[in-house]
Amino acid sequence: MSDKDLNKDKLSGPAQPLSENRNAREERDGNASAETSNDFVRRIAEQKYQFGFTTDVHTEVIDRGLNEDVVRLISQKKGEPDWLLQFRLEAFRYWQSQEQPSWGHLRLPDIDYQDISYYADPTARKADGPKTLDDIDPEVMKTFDKLGIPLEERLALSGTAVDAVMDSVSVKTTFKERLSERGIIFCSISEAVREYPDLVRQYLGSVVPYRDNYFAALNSAVFSDGSFVYIPKNTRCPMELSTYFRINARNTGQFERTLIVCDEGSYVSYLEGCTAPMRDENQLHAAIVEIVVLDNAKVKYSTVQNWYPGDSEGRGGVLNLVTKRGHLRGRNSRLSWTQVETGSAITWKYPSCVLSGDGSQAEFYSVAVTNNHQQADTGTKMIHLGRNTRSTIISKGISAGHSENSYRGLVRVGRHADGARNYSSCDSLLFGNLCGAHTFPYMDVQNPTATAEHEATTSKINEDQLLYCNQRGISTEDAVGLIVNGYAKDVLNKLPMEFAVEAQKLLQVSLEGTVG
């Protein structure tokens, strides 16, 4: 095969989705011939945040402000046992003694924690919550339709079970029955507190204690809802579990708490996707995700985060201040984080792994895109405690506009982590000279048999590649899409199929209009 053919082959792969997109759109517009790809790109670039709508649902919101009474009220509204109330109160008292951290490479606005309502319940009108699909507020259903979540039978085709979280209370959990046949628990955390208190009590706060950091303490005090997953021993979860988070009521912070426990020899793949409606004020999102992986178990956690990033002037947008951590307790346990971060005004997020089981393996794959005035300080922590533990970090940052994009990662190898291995690679791509791309890796090694490697590069988009595409009649916008998707391929490949498609589109839409 000649060189030319080879190049053709390389090109034809990634070019495919582009033309598909265009075709789909043209069909809908009924104007197939008139629209060129440039028009399409321009239209998308000018397009306002399309998920920025507000659903008019009756919501029971408690008054703004935060004090012990609010914590007690939240606990009471959810009918929680005393131990959980005590947990919340301890967290709240600790939170009061702390100051908001400022070490990130971020300009974090002053958050008035007393100006936020800490609880909103979209199902409050109905005494016992919805029992069937018909019980769900039609407005809520419409919201999910707009978001493209197939909550009904369509789900069966896609084989996904969705635990939809709207504001704070789980609205509806699908496929619960099918999962429960295998003993898999997939429900809201409030339900889990009622139904499986022992399990929740055993694991809640064991990976991210409330003393972990300022936002973890806040979440532990006021968390409203979230998902709970328990995979029993030697069970392979037959479908991908998925939750959709969405901030709805005005000025209510979303404080979800996710707890995933994967018992010995089991496997689960968990998806989380985010969209939030358009708001002018910053919305606070301080979630906690805890994952426990026992002997020979494997967990795959994937996120596509597309919260409202603020307008092109940097007004509004979601503050995404999240603590995510997995504890690889068992021998040969495995955990893989994959994240695609395109939204939020500020992202402060370090999905981490504590590798305490011997032979455990952890992976972190991340694509973070920032545009306009977005700021992201994201990365991971790999804490090697067990013997022969391995971790891989692949991080791809893309910054455009006036944005700031930082990778911050820690690799720590403890004294007893013989034979630990880490490989980290983080690349940054810059569009324009008004943005920043930064890398802050930390390594802390205390074992003579451990190997840790880190490498990073920063560059702008390759002119040669652009020229090559242009020469072959691919417009600059399309070429950027192609190159960026190629650049992020290592990470996108790790996403489950449904997410990969969405993520690819997201990357393209997020970056259009940045070159040329």
Next chain:
Amino acid sequence: MKANEIVATPLSPRRGGGDEASQYIDLYASQRELICSGSAPVMNAVRDAAMQQFAAQGFPTLKEERYRYTDVAVAFAPDYGLNLSRVRIPVNPREVFRCDVPNLSTDLVYLVNDQPLLEKPIPYVSSLRQACIDHPDIVAKYYNKCASVIPSLSEKGPGGEVLLNTAFAQDGLFVHVPRGERMNHPLQVINILRSPVDMMVNRRVLIVLEEGAEATILLCDHAMDTVSFLTTQVIEVFCADRSRLDLYELEETHTSCRRFSNLQMTVGSDCVVSHNSITLYNGLTRNTADVALTGERSEITMNGCVVADKNQHVDNNTLIDHIAPSCTSRELYKCVADDEAVSAFAGRILVRKDAQKTSSKETNNNLCATDTARIYTQPMLEIYADDVQCSHGSTVGVLDQQALFYMQQRGIAEAEARLLLKNAFVGQVIEQVRLQPLRDRLHHLIDKRFRGELNKCTGCALCEPHPQPLSEGRGA
């Protein structure tokens, strides 16, 4: 030594970072006259402001990003004496020190603590105090100005240890190479720490290279007595357009020495500058190097090599600030940590918005030899320009098992093979040294260091009185 004005206040119990600072504030308040009388007006002019700022901010704490690996306050807490009344300490450096570099013709300057001993006049070199009298305008133009020229430093202000140095420094070295001139020989500055009691030394070095000037400067730190020393050193370097500078720093002291060295350098356009920092033997060392590339097309190479064992602590913190476009920076730091040593490296490369066409590469490799040694590495890139090529890499690892095996197969004992590999590991940094004789000497010193024989040169009195025997070099 009794005649000396060894001034010290009793050490008060530790409360946060405030008390360590207060003993220096009190000392300055009571001895200000004495300090000034032992120095020169140009240096005295900036003291009060520095002390005022120090009183306001105190020592940096571990919570500050640039100081997270070294507790400055603890190092400054003990009660040290200061030679404020400038008593000449009787020493004949030629008698005590003969370990110069063979086959290298150098101009030698001895600095006993902070006082230069110039046996014969060396062109372009003088004591800082003398320079203040001879060329007050030149010194005033550059002295204590670096921090305000480097934007990243002026943003945050200098650290507490730099302010203390400015407040207490009475003398030091001044090198001024006028336009288009070059030094005939490399300048070798031998710093000898000498005192019968625990001593704090504040040394100041000011290097000014005017347009097109060239210089090679080698700074060696040695400690002659076994008492505890605390040295603060501030080296300010101004490289005007088209100048060339090779600066080498070698530390070979002992385990009760604490060294806080701050290099602040500004580089004009079309310069070629290199900085090599080699820590062979020390107690606690904190080297800060801040370089601002303010002119176009300049090239900077920064190399470092650390060999640490026992409970030695070495913290290298560098910043290369690319302000102007089209500059090149190359940074390579290597470290071997044995026993309970702690080695930290934090290198930040900052590429500002207008610094397009920057090419930057930062590498940090480490060997961690025991499970009690600890390595921290933090290579950072902060980039605001889009047309740049920047990369960094860092590794922490073990000796190549295959190479070890290969050598053993060929009859080389394991211990010897390990030694060879370790030598080769840090040899990469030594190879960057441009002076051939110095390079050979460093290879020799490094080899002896790994064999644990650094104190067995018997060439001079300096090597004899080490308080504790050196380890036999693990695996050797």
